[in-house]
Amino acid sequence: MDEAIVHAYGVVAANTSWSGFPTGIADTTVRVYEVGDLAAIVGLLPVKGFGVEDWEENAANVSWLEQVARRHHEVLQYAATTGDVVPLRLPSLYRNLESLADTLRASGDRLEQALRRIQAKLEWSVKIYRSATDEDPPAPAGVASGRDYLLARSRDLSARSTAREQLGEQVRKIHETLGHASAEYVRNQPQDAALSGRSEQMLLNGAYLVSRADQRRFLELVDEIADSPLAKGLLLEVSGPWPAYNFASDVEATTRQVIG
Amino acid sequence: MSDAMERWSNDQVALVDLIDRVIGGGVVISGDVVIGIAGVDLVYLGLRLVLAPAHEVEESVALRRRSA
Numbered sequence: 048m049d050e051a052i053v054h055a056y057g058v059v060a061a062n063t064s065w066s067g068f069p070t071g072i073a074d075t076t077v078r079v080y081e082v083g084d085l086a087a088i089v090g091l092l093p094v095k096g097f098g099v100e101d102w103e104e105n106a107a108n109v110s111w112l113e114q115v116a117r118r119h120h121e122v123l124q125y126a127a128t129t130g131d132v133v134p135l136r137l138p139s140l141y142r143n144l145e146s147l148a149d150t151l152r153a154s155g156d157r158l159e160q161a162l163r164r165i166q167a168k169l170e171w172s173v174k175i176y177r178s179a180t181d182e183d184p185p186a187p188a189g190v191a192s193g194r195d196y197l198l199a200r201s202r203d204l205s206a207r208s209t210a211r212e213q214l215g216e217q218v219r220k221i222h223e224t225l226g227h228a229s230a231e232y233v234r235n236q237p238q239d240a241a242l243s244g245r246s247e248q249m250l251l252n253g254a255y256l257v258s259r260a261d262q263r264r265f266l267e268l269v270d271e272i273a274d275s276p277l278a279k280g281l282l283l284e285v286s287g288p289w290p291a292y293n294f295a296s297d298v299e300a301t302t303r304q305v306i307g
Numbered sequence: 308m309s310d311a312m313e314r315w316s317n318d319q320v321a322l323v324d325l326i327d328r329v330i331g332g333g334v335v336i337s338g339d340v341v342i343g344i345a346g347v348d349l350v351y352l353g354l355r356l357v358l359a360p361a362h363e364v365e366e367s368v369a370l371r372r373r374s375a
Binding site (some may be wrong): 109116117119120134136138172199214233238242243244252286289292294 | 319320322323324325326327328329330
């Protein structure tokens, strides 16, 4: 055990049968460790390469983080499609299994609450981009005098601002409509084109906690909205189902508080 | 779950989506002491700086402070 550190992927209810996990971080085996009514999905990672110092060293190494994050996500993705799991964000390291057990016991009430919150639900992502065919009109050209230019420019700016406000209102309505079809919903910061790889401007980065039973209805609603006038000038992109990352965020804060 | 219920735009999850959801906010527990790895938060915030206009980043930092 001195050579290993415990990585916790997520928290599940005890006495549920889990099998067939994909290979975890550093090609380690993933298993379930039960503590009372709760259980953690865990892997034992080699301290050499994945200890606290390695995390500190590699924190600025995006490719290292990506490799770890992908494995972490794959395990949670499998778990979420199989049953209910409270996903933990990275890093999620415990010195040993006893230390993890202490955490699970100390924050048991909050973790059970988190499990109830996401019970039989999954997260869906809906992003809205400004359609490439709906770009701002070109700047005024061919004006005679400075005064004409200023007038035209002022009209142009005003038109752009109105168009932007209108799109913003459409996006707000779509987010609300999808929210009403969800148990919970949240609006995250839009991703920049530099990282999203899209040339279109992102106007909405929404996450929706949707009951498993309502998923089909939710997707139909997305399609309906995409075909409606509400989506004029907009592109909708849906992805999922995701583990409920956006709806378990207070779990770490709680464990921090309880244990710290 | 039917194929029709899985709406992935790509076969592989985009790194930016992974960062959005997986990285940041975690904890390390060594014995009974909780260690936050500041570097990971900094990477997260650094990417956020690229990701978002300045006022939204400040908001994000404030939110993270409140939740810490």
